[in-house]
Amino acid sequence: MAVSTSYRLLHVNIVNSVERRHMWRCWRRLSRRQRRYVSLLVVALFLAAMFTFLMQFKQDAQRESSPSANSQFQPVSNSGIADAFRKHKLGERSISSGSTGFGSVEGRQHTSKTKPNETPKSPTLPRRIRFPGAENDRQRAVVVAFKHAWSGYRRYAWGYDHLRPLTRSGGNWLGLGLTLVDSLDTMLIMGLDKEFEEARDWVAHSLNFTANKYVNLFETTIRVLGGLLSVHHISGDRMFLDKAVDLGHRLLPAFETRTGIPLSDVNLGAGKARGPAWVGDSTTAEVSTLQLEMNQLSHVSGLAEFSRRAMNVSRSLHRLVKGWATTPAGALLPIFISPRDARPRSSAPVTLGARGDSYYEYLLKVFAQLGEPAAFMRDDFERAMQHVYEYLLRRTHHSRLTFIGELSSASQRRFSPKMDHLVCFLPGTLALAVRLGLDRRHMIVAEQLLHTCYLTYQRQPTGLAAEITHFRLDNSSTDFYVKKADSHCLLRPETVESLWYLYHLTANSTYQDWGWRIFEAIERHARVPSGGYASLSNVMDVHNVGQRDSMESFFTAETLKYLYLLFSDDQSTLNLNDFVFNSEAHPLPVLRNQDLTSLNLEIDHSVYI
């Protein structure tokens, strides 16, 4: 056998060398002019081959950028072969090899149950969506505000998580350029292309996830992953998808628990995860506010693993709510849940404020994103709202203002008439629920609660709301008060977010006027002349608001974005048929039936048993 193989090889070599010698002899027999013609012919053939090759690349890139869902948006004109080539190459690196930026942690990935090398099915690329830019004076004023915030960040905090506007410096928390990544889609929506391009370059060349550092899974998901996915969908730029896939893989170790309920913190560089040292439990809102992002990541990458992990958490919570429904809090969950046995901590408070809020938000929004496969979440939302109305909704004695209080614990159900500003996301979510076909009476609560949220601004001397407001159920002559310790204001988005939903769905311009007054108050008290906006220490004293040395990333990601959308004459561009906004105001596409196949997302009937 070995002898015959060697013989065949010898024979092939002899034949090849004879042929080569023959060609060389022919070449030498040619005249100089003939040789020139032949050379020219070879060069021409080579060029023709190159041309065909590049055209093929171009076609591939165009095919990749084929439209997804939104036919009313115009595609950007072809940006050229070089660009297509660049995108094509980037795509190959991240999707087919599965090794984007994993470098030092590949070994860890190997031992974990996550599958970085899972073969994608059909990566989908959206085309670029164009936004018209500011259309009226109010929108223009918001763009000026954004530019002012951005100029401070750009000058003093470039690449840091936050601007520290008073000391004109940058501060870090996750170390992921948070304000920059969080603001990318806002820039595109406002038509700030120059600012966007500069920030895009930073993401392309400086954003990496290799630091040996623990970051919060939820915050990184809603702000960074959500920001990257949203801007990828809007811009059609594959670089953002590359980054998102890399980050997505690095977040997966947090899900490596016995129950699949993720741990709160994950070390992106080292591939490890841990719970908070002070309590072994995970936060209910945090573990349940990952699904929109993971589903979208699976959809665009073709890697079903992300969606599977996140939706498993939702299914666990669903089972838990069903078992839990006989306890005093019914379909409302306490704010902590154990990743060891997936049991809620019944001694923990029940609230739609901090640590509870976005559990309820995503119950509905995941249904908005996926439709039927997430019908169990819609049903949980509906049940939860019935219990919110029963146990948490009250009216003040003085002016019958509607507010949502808290329970001191899930087991005891002691009511506390205190409402975080965070709760003001609820009117918007209730309005969305009606839009999605749920009980129309949610709209009444939405309108009443939003009025209360607005009054928490208007009834403060500064025109800005405090972090926490306490409501009065007794027969005193006021509806609410603020404790000194709660009187700060981080320029949070929830009230203007709900104003946008209500305006978007009712076209009642009163909501725009309310938003404008809030915007004016922000301008009056929070604007820092050298650039940026500052959080405030005290909304109760116009003469001493106490500007703080911090501008949160959600100010440019959410507050200014929702204000800009609220003032838009044309509400059709970012509409609720085609988009679902994540918890950090990043618009993601609603997934159609044909999109869902890439998620391997079957309707899991077992959740109804």
Ligand code: DMJ
């Ligand atoms: C944001 O990061 C998100 O909206 C989150 O869900 C709640 N808190 C802030 C804004 O207040």
